[in-house]
Amino acid sequence: MSQAQQPDFTKLSGQMYELWEKSSSAWWDEVLESPAFLKSMGENLANNAEARSAYQAKVNQGLEQLHLPTREDLLRIARIASLLEDRQLKLEDEILGLRDQLARSEKDALLARIQTAETRLELEARLAQMESKIDQLLNRSVSATVEQD
Amino acid sequence: MSGPAPDPLKAFGQSWLPIDGLSQIERVRRGVHIHSTTARPPVGQTPFQVVHQQDKLQLKFYPAQGEERRPPVVLVPSMINRAYILDLEPGRSLVQALSELGHPVYLVDWGIPQAEDAQEDVAYVLLELLQRSIDRACRHAGHPKALLMGYCMGGTLAAMLTALRPQRIAGLCVLNAPFDFEKAGRFRELVAHLDVQRSISSDGLVPVEVMKPAFKLLDPMGNWSKFLAIEEASHDPERLRRVMIRERWLEDNVPLPGAFAQEFIEQAYQNNGLMRGTWQIRGESIDLSSIELPVLVCSSERDFIAPAPSVEAIESLIPHARIERLKTGHIGVVVGGFGPKVFYPLLDQWFRETCPSPEPRP
Numbered sequence: 001m002s003q004a005q006q007p008d009f010t011k012l013s014g015q016m017y018e019l020w021e022k023s024s025s026a027w028w029d030e031v032l033e034s035p036a037f038l039k040s041m042g043e044n045l046a047n048n049a050e051a052r053s054a055y056q057a058k059v060n061q062g063l064e065q066l067h068l069p070t071r072e073d074l075l076r077i078a079r080i081a082s083l084l085e086d087r088q089l090k091l092e093d094e095i096l097g098l099r100d101q102l103a104r105s106e107k108d109a110l111l112a113r114i115q116t117a118e119t120r121l122e123l124e125a126r127l128a129q130m131e132s133k134i135d136q137l138l139n140r141s142v143s144a145t146v147e148q149d
Numbered sequence: 150m151s152g153p154a155p156d157p158l159k160a161f162g163q164s165w166l167p168i169d170g171l172s173q174i175e176r177v178r179r180g181v182h183i184h185s186t187t188a189r190p191p192v193g194q195t196p197f198q199v200v201h202q203q204d205k206l207q208l209k210f211y212p213a214q215g216e217e218r219r220p221p222v223v224l225v226p227s228m229i230n231r232a233y234i235l236d237l238e239p240g241r242s243l244v245q246a247l248s249e250l251g252h253p254v255y256l257v258d259w260g261i262p263q264a265e266d267a268q269e270d271v272a273y274v275l276l277e278l279l280q281r282s283i284d285r286a287c288r289h290a291g292h293p294k295a296l297l298m299g300y301c302m303g304g305t306l307a308a309m310l311t312a313l314r315p316q317r318i319a320g321l322c323v324l325n326a327p328f329d330f331e332k333a334g335r336f337r338e339l340v341a342h343l344d345v346q347r348s349i350s351s352d353g354l355v356p357v358e359v360m361k362p363a364f365k366l367l368d369p370m371g372n373w374s375k376f377l378a379i380e381e382a383s384h385d386p387e388r389l390r391r392v393m394i395r396e397r398w399l400e401d402n403v404p405l406p407g408a409f410a411q412e413f414i415e416q417a418y419q420n421n422g423l424m425r426g427t428w429q430i431r432g433e434s435i436d437l438s439s440i441e442l443p444v445l446v447c448s449s450e451r452d453f454i455a456p457a458p459s460v461e462a463i464e465s466l467i468p469h470a471r472i473e474r475l476k477t478g479h480i481g482v483v484v485g486g487f488g489p490k491v492f493y494p495l496l497d498q499w500f501r502e503t504c505p506s507p508e509p510r511p
Contacts, residue, residue: 014169021370028369032335038342045359046347053350071264078265082204089203089281096288 153383154186180376183383189397190390193233195245201285205260208282210289211244213253220319220504221290222252223283225303229360231401232258235300237484238394246493252500255286262406267353270408272430275310283317294319296500300483301325301455308463312437313430320503322445322496325479327455328437329462330418334453335367340418349411354404361402367453395484424462437466443503444470451478
């Protein structure tokens, strides 16, 4: 009589584990593509959000009755601070923009000053030339007058 | 980093090890124990200076090393995770690598929004927070324009701003940033039919407790196999540290301002507004095809958060964009070994090609 081969439970359990892993993966893929699951997940999320805001409204109501500041009151203050920061940053933007403009006009002004100085030097040189010519002419006319006399 | 606490069930669990199937379950149990009792390593250790702040946003400056005067690089991470993904730890840090390569780096750290920030919509994020950050980075660096690099949702936002206000931008690089949301994989399926107005209040935050399960559903079995990976890594302290630092980031979600989430899900995921050109910000249409600047688009082969087709679709709107498909995953590209070997040098080279010579002061 042949003896029936005993299954190797050690290996069999390993195969069962692998099978479970593969089938779970396939199951998840199927579930996550199922419109019914996605719809119910969306519904769950929406209901959760609604429950959260309903709870918050009740808490606020309770705090209001106790004349205590609600979450909304605190948020309003935080948002005012945030708006003030925004305004400050917008002013900073303007100041930086003006600084850019100033830097550009300072550059233009510097160029103009250099040009003016150069022109002035040129004119002074020409003036000096003219003065020396006038001097020469005067000298000549003086010496001519002396010779005539 | 302090290691895992002593395991009270270790002796019992070891009796399961000889049986294949049970040994896997025991390994997961050990993984859960290690995960819950191991301290998370420190992150964001590269020294920085905060040069601008607005609401919860901080603009962090990492000075360039060397004498070269390069234009500033502004890094824009996603708003749903912490910015330290770009500065995870020494040796696995995009900001550290870029600053060592000679680029002055400015990291936009969105911070953690609080209830008072709930009304911040996409227009506010783009035109008030991001645009001003780029302006301040340029002023701080003394350059008229910056190189902009956005990661994940940060890349989508960076491209939107480039289309709207390109004046301060010299070039745009987007990494794993979705544009065609019809191809955006499982997350799109999850939110496609969501009644956004009912589910998300524009006056509140989308809490982390709501976002976390949504992320877990992107790869449900990954939540199981993660513990196997942790158990495997636990035999090597250095490897365990690397796994736990990544875990820290993955666990560290950030709530989203309700107004922003409402608009982004509706316009991007449900209407595919960027590809259709129907998304308007304060009355201005966002036309990505109007971008004329140099653009580098990087997608990752194994990315199920921003699948490559959803990223590369931008090519149809910006034909001159250079497309690079990287052989890595969504996170591995910035924190894995792939970053220092392939991605950081690629980025450095593209920045230098785009802005070859230092520009004069404005």
